[in-house]
Amino acid sequence: MTPTPCPSCGQTMAKHRFARQLHGEVVLDICFPCQGIWFDEFESVQIAPGGIIDLFKLLHQHRDDLRQPLAEPLHCPRCRDRLLQGLDVSKLGGRFNYHRCLQKHGRFSTFGQFMIEKGFVRQLAPLEIEALAARVGIVRCNGCGAPIDIRHDHACPHCKAAIAVLDPQAVEQALARYQQAEVKRTTVDVEALGDAIVMREREKSRARRANTANDIGTLDVADLIGSGISLLSRLLRD
Ligand SMILES: [Zn+2]
Ligand SMILES: [Zn+2]
Ligand SMILES: [Zn+2]
Numbered sequence: 001m002t003p004t005p006c007p008s009c010g011q012t013m014a015k016h017r018f019a020r021q022l023h024g025e026v027v028l029d030i031c032f033p034c035q036g037i038w039f040d041e042f043e044s045v046q047i048a049p050g051g052i053i054d055l056f057k058l059l060h061q062h063r064d065d066l067r068q069p070l071a072e073p074l075h076c077p078r079c080r081d082r083l084l085q086g087l088d089v090s091k092l093g094g095r096f097n098y099h100r101c102l103q104k105h106g107r108f109s110t111f112g113q114f115m116i117e118k119g120f121v122r123q124l125a126p127l128e129i130e131a132l133a134a135r136v137g138i139v140r141c142n143g144c145g146a147p148i149d150i151r152h153d154h155a156c157p158h159c160k161a162a163i164a165v166l167d168p169q170a171v172e173q174a175l176a177r178y179q180q181a182e183v184k185r186t187t188v189d190v191e192a193l194g195d196a197i198v199m200r201e202r203e204k205s206r207a208r209r210a211n212t213a214n215d216i217g218t219l220d221v222a223d224l225i226g227s228g229i230s231l232l233s234r235l236l237r238d
Contacts, residue, residue: 001015001027004029004038004077005077006029006031006034006036006038006077007036007038007074007075007076007077007083007099007108008031008034008036008068008070008071008074008108009031009033009034009068009071011031011033013029013030013031013038013077014029014030014031014032015027015028015029015030016028016030016055016058018047018048018051018052018054018055019047019048019050019051019054020046020047020048020051021046021047021048022048025051026043026046026047026051028043028047029077030058032062032065033065033066033067033068034068034070034110034145035067035110035111035112035145036070036108036109036110036111037108037109037110037111037114038077038106038107038108039106039107039108039109040105040106041104041105041106043106049118052118052120053171055111056120056171056229056232059111059226059229060229060230063226063229063230064204064207067140067145067221067223068145069141069144069145069146070110070144070145074099074108076101076103076105076106077105077106078101078103078105078106079101079103079105081101081102081103083099083100083101083107083108084099084100084101084102085097085098085099085159086098086099086100086107088117090116090117090118090119091119092117092118092119092170093115093116093117093118093119093120093121093122093123093164093167094116094122094123094162094164095116095123095162096109096113096114096116096117096161097113097143097159097161098113098114098117110142110143110144110145111142111225112141112142112143112161112164112225113142113143113161115142115164115166115225116142116164119167119170120166120167120170120171121142121164121165121166121167121225121228122164122165122167122170123162123163123164124162124163124164124165126154129150129154129163131191131194132150132163132191132193132194132224133150133151134194135191135194135195135197135198136150136194136197136198136201136222137149137150137151138150138221138222139163139221139222139223139224140221140222140223140224141156141158141159141161142161142164142224142225143156143159143160143161144156144158144159144161146158146159147221148163150163163224164224164225165193165224165225165228166224166225166228166229166232168228168232171232193224193227193228196227196230197222197224197227200227200230201222
């Protein structure tokens with residue numbers, strides 16, 4: 001298998017296997033620091049919902065990886081051409097963006113945008129953003145990775161992506177359907193999510209202080225989708 005350089009940072013992406021719809025498996029290239037997935041043509045439509053649950057587990061395992069915003073422009077890992085931003089609408093999750101190669105080599109999606117496409121992430125209403133802003137000031141854009149101050153902005157000022165959270169109900173339904181598991185109900189509203197994020201950020205900065213003395217410049221930015229996955233982690237255990 002040919003190595004795939006990340007369209008954003010150029011590092012070799014990690015290859016992971018996921019269940020394919022109907023049968024077989026699909027190999028996806030993932031960059032955890034950029035939170036991006038490269039799909040060779042048609043790969044994204046082929047990943048089975050059960051495979052998406054595995055993707056959640058993988059994201060949860062990498063929850064403490066260092067994150068970085070996307071580069072501009074992004075380059076196709078196959079031909080090195082600039083990737084073009086595309087916009088689409090998912091019946092399940094709303095508007096999402098991706099970056100595609102004009103020569104049809106494939107497309108690059110962030111985890112957040114991919115989950116909107118698959119209906120696992122929903123966009124927050126203005127009132128919900130205000131409730132969350134009272135607890136968490138700055139969140140990471142699920143489109144481009146830039147920090148967004150949700151006390152002032154209700155969408156990303158750079159890439160226009162909406163503020164979105166993991167939808168626990170959608171995840172539970174998928175779990176029930178594809179693992180035939182008895183699933184416990186969780187009701188995660190935005191205020192509970194806000195509290196959970198604050199606790200997680202506190203834990204993270206405590207861990208950072210314990211580990212490194214020279215990391216004091218790091219901005220604490222809440223990751224709404226990553227935190228949602230953390231909240232659901234007990235559902236995601238095998
Ligand atoms: Zn990368
Ligand atoms: Zn290309
Ligand atoms: Zn953005």
